[in-house]
Amino acid sequence: xxxxxxxxxxxxxxxxxxxxxxxxxxxxxxxxxxxxxxxxxxxxxxxxxxxxxxxxxxxxxxxxxxxxxxxxxxxxxxxxxxxxxxxxxxxxxxxxxxxxxxxxxxxxxxxxxxxxxxxxxxxxxxxxxxxxxxxxxxxxxxxxxxxxxxxxxxxxxxxxxxxxxxxxxxxxxxxxxxxxxxxxxxxxxxxxxxxxxxxxxxxxxxxxxxxxxxxxxxxxxxxxxxxxxxxxxxxxxxxxxxxxxxxxxxxxxxxxxxxxxxxxxxxxxxxxxxxxxxxxxxxxxxxxxxxxxxxxxxxxxxxxxxxxxxxxxxxxxxxxxxxxxxxxxxxxxxxxxxxxxxxxxxxxxxxxxxxxxxxxxxxxxxxxxxxxxxxxxxxxxxxxxxxxxxxxxx
Ligand SMILES: Cc1cc2nc3c(=O)[nH]c(=O)nc-3n(C[C@H](O)[C@H](O)[C@H](O)COP(=O)(O)OP(=O)(O)OC[C@H]3O[C@@H](n4cnc5c(N)ncnc54)[C@H](O)[C@@H]3O)c2cc1C
Numbered sequence: 001x002x003x004x005x006x007x008x009x010x011x012x013x014x015x016x017x018x019x020x021x022x023x024x025x026x027x028x029x030x031x032x033x034x035x036x037x038x039x040x041x042x043x044x045x046x047x048x049x050x051x052x053x054x055x056x057x058x059x060x061x062x063x064x065x066x067x068x069x070x071x072x073x074x075x076x077x078x079x080x081x082x083x084x085x086x087x088x089x090x091x092x093x094x095x096x097x098x099x100x101x102x103x104x105x106x107x108x109x110x111x112x113x114x115x116x117x118x119x120x121x122x123x124x125x126x127x128x129x130x131x132x133x134x135x136x137x138x139x140x141x142x143x144x145x146x147x148x149x150x151x152x153x154x155x156x157x158x159x160x161x162x163x164x165x166x167x168x169x170x171x172x173x174x175x176x177x178x179x180x181x182x183x184x185x186x187x188x189x190x191x192x193x194x195x196x197x198x199x200x201x202x203x204x205x206x207x208x209x210x211x212x213x214x215x216x217x218x219x220x221x222x223x224x225x226x227x228x229x230x231x232x233x234x235x236x237x238x239x240x241x242x243x244x245x246x247x248x249x250x251x252x253x254x255x256x257x258x259x260x261x262x263x264x265x266x267x268x269x270x271x272x273x274x275x276x277x278x279x280x281x282x283x284x285x286x287x288x289x290x291x292x293x294x295x296x297x298x299x300x301x302x303x304x305x306x307x308x309x310x311x312x313x314x315x316x317x318x319x320x321x322x323x324x325x326x327x328x329x330x331x332x333x334x335x336x337x338x339x340x341x342x343x344x345x346x347x348x349x350x351x352x353x354x355x356x357x358x359x360x361x362x363x364x365x366x367x368x369x370x371x372x373x374x375x376x377x378x379x380x381x382x383x384x385x386x387x388x389x390x391x392x393x394x
Contacts, residue, residue, distance in 0.1 A: 005084060009078060009306070016075055023082045026051060031086040038212035039358050044089055049073035049123065051096045052083075059120035061100040066116035068100075073247055073309040077254040088362050089212040091255040092163055099126040099172050100371025101244035106189055115191050115231075118170055127168035128216060130158040130241060136160075137375050140184040140238055142251040144220060146230075153177075153190065153230065156224040158202070161369070165216025166201045169194050173220070174241065177234045190239035191229045209361030247312055248322035249370055253330025254304040256366035257298065260334040263341035264294050270345050270354075294340050297333040300360035301368075305330045321337030321383040328376035331366035338363040 008017050031048060038044055052058070060076055062068020071079075076097060083090040103115045118124055135142045144157020145191060155175050163169075171192045178186025198221045205215040232240055268291060271282030281287050308326035312319050338360040342349035349356045367373045 001181040009074075011074065011310075012078065016078075019075075020078050020082060022056060023057070023079050024085075026055060027086040027090070028084050031083070031090055035087045035355070035358075036352070038087060038089060040208075041212075042211045044093055044212040047114060048090065049093060049125075052090065053122050057083075057094045058122070058124065061097045062116050062120040063104070066113055067120040068116065073312045074249060074306060077251055077306060077309045080254040081258035081261070084255040085262045088255045088259055088366075089210060091251075091258070092210070092213045093125065093167075095251065096253055098128045098241075098244055098248045099170065101247045102128070102189060102240055103191075105243050106240040108235060109282050111191075111228060111231060112266070115170070125164050125168045127162050127164040127171045128241075129162045129165070129171050129173045131161045132158055133160050133217075137372055139241075140187065141180075142174060142176060142187060143180065144173075144175040145262060146177050146188055146190065146225075148177070148227070149224075151227050152224050153227060155190065155192075155198075155220040155225060157220050159185065159218045159220070161205070162218050163369075165208040165214060165218050166204055166214045171199075171218075172231070174237050175220070177237060182235070184238035185235050188234050189231045189240055190225055191231055196223055196225065199281045208364065209358065210365050245371065246319040248321040249327035249376075250305050250308040250312065250330075252366060252370045253301065253308075253326045254336075256334035256363055257301050257305065258329040259359050259363050259366075260294075260298050260301070260337040263338040263356050263363075264291070264298060266354065266356055266359075267291060267294065267341040267344035270348075272345075274348075281344075289341055290380050292345065294337045297337055301326075301330040301333040321380055324371075324376040324379040324383075327370060328367075329382070331363070332373060334363045335360075335367055 005265045007019065012020060030051065034045060034048065056069055057079060059068035060079060062070070064070045080091045080095065083094070100116065100119055103112055107115060119126060130139055130142070132142050132144060144155065144159065146153040146155045155173065157175060159173065171194065173190050173192045174187055175190065176186050177188040192250035200219050201216045202219045203217040271287055271291060272280055274281045305326040308319070311322050330386060338356065341356040342360050345354055345356055348354050351357065
């Protein structure tokens with residue numbers, strides 16, 4: 001059987017297949033040699049961002065009329081997986097998908113055009129600032145405030161864990177325009193330029209993995225934004241981000257699966273070469289079954305995730321539950337596969353001479369952000385219960 005990652009997805013057209021090959025070549029020949037240093041230094045090289053930009057990766061999700069490539073979510077997932085095979089950091093630095101999805105969902109007319117063109121502009125990095133020190137899974141409890149003042153809004157508060165915080169040019173920031181009691185209905189979304197007075201980075205996090213992706217705590221101190229930078233309607237922000245997650249959760253799963261594929265490949269090759277008891281360890285059934293289970297898990301995650309992406313591309317009404325299933329299952333299997341890859345390498349898996357310990361550290365975050373996997377299961381259970389209640393009434 002060929003390695004599953006070598007099989008070109010049958011649904012890609014000829015142009016997309018060539019594009020995938022180009023991204024793969026970049027990831028495996030140019031990016032991969034830099035990965036250990038990115039992990040050590042915590043810095044992602046600007047030159048690599050420039051190359052990814054020249055490949056058109058920044059504007060992938062942006063519709064053609066706003067200067068982008070209008071790629072299907074399926075193709076975006078393929079790209080995310082290919083980059084993550086080298087390093088998930090590349091997939092996150094380059095991905096403006098959540099911001100794009102938010103603008104497409106919330107903004108209309110000139111506002112959408114202006115910001116989508118900005119997203120598609122070379123070297124424009126984006127970030128989404130929803131979480132706060134006391135508001136993670138319970139995102140409807142955020143306390144950052146946006147108060148209307150004439151033609152402006154004035155924003156105050158603290159935002160935590162912002163991916164690309166510190167390097168992004170353009171942020172989508174969530175703040176409360178209603179009362180705390182309004183919960184989700186009181187939250188609005190604003191576009192914000194990184195150099196807006198009053199907006200600053202307070203702290204860069206020192207993380208276990210995904211090093212090279214900056215994660216920042218940001219402060220909003222009397223940040224004055226013209227009301228035109230509100231996207232959508234006042235109070236619509238929470239709804240917009242939850243709907244945008246339906247598009248980005250399959251992408252997040254694909255990034256995790258890209259790491260998992262890389263870990264499985266390292267484990268397979270190592271099992272051929274490492275000899276104990278006079279033979280290659282890959283000849284022991286105990287390890288063969290472990291490797292087979294890793295491959296089964298990977299393919300199950302991949303199949304579910306691409307199905308979730310396909311449903312988004314078809315405009316299906318069932319995207320929320322599939323996106324949550326893909327995100328939780330895809331990232332759970334990636335964590336298991338990377339952990340098992342360390343096991344296959346034994347002691348050598350536990351040290352930095354081999355890349356699997358980094359892959360295991362990198363994989364962990366995917367079970368946590370974009371809604372933890374407990375929260376995903378809560379969403380799935382909620383949707384199942386809603387179906388059951390309707391059926392019971394019928
Ligand atoms: C590296 C990194 C990058 C991030 N990037 C961004 C970003 O770009 N933008 C952004 O806005 N945020 C970002 N986040 C924040 C991320 O989305 C949150 O960390 C995540 O939503 C969890 O929130 P929390 O950390 O406060 O954990 P908590 O919400 O405190 O959860 C702690 C534990 O309790 C569990 N739990 C909580 N509530 C429930 C429940 N109802 N049922 C069952 N279990 C529950 C959780 O699953 C988890 O295991 C990032 C975080 C990290 C670490």
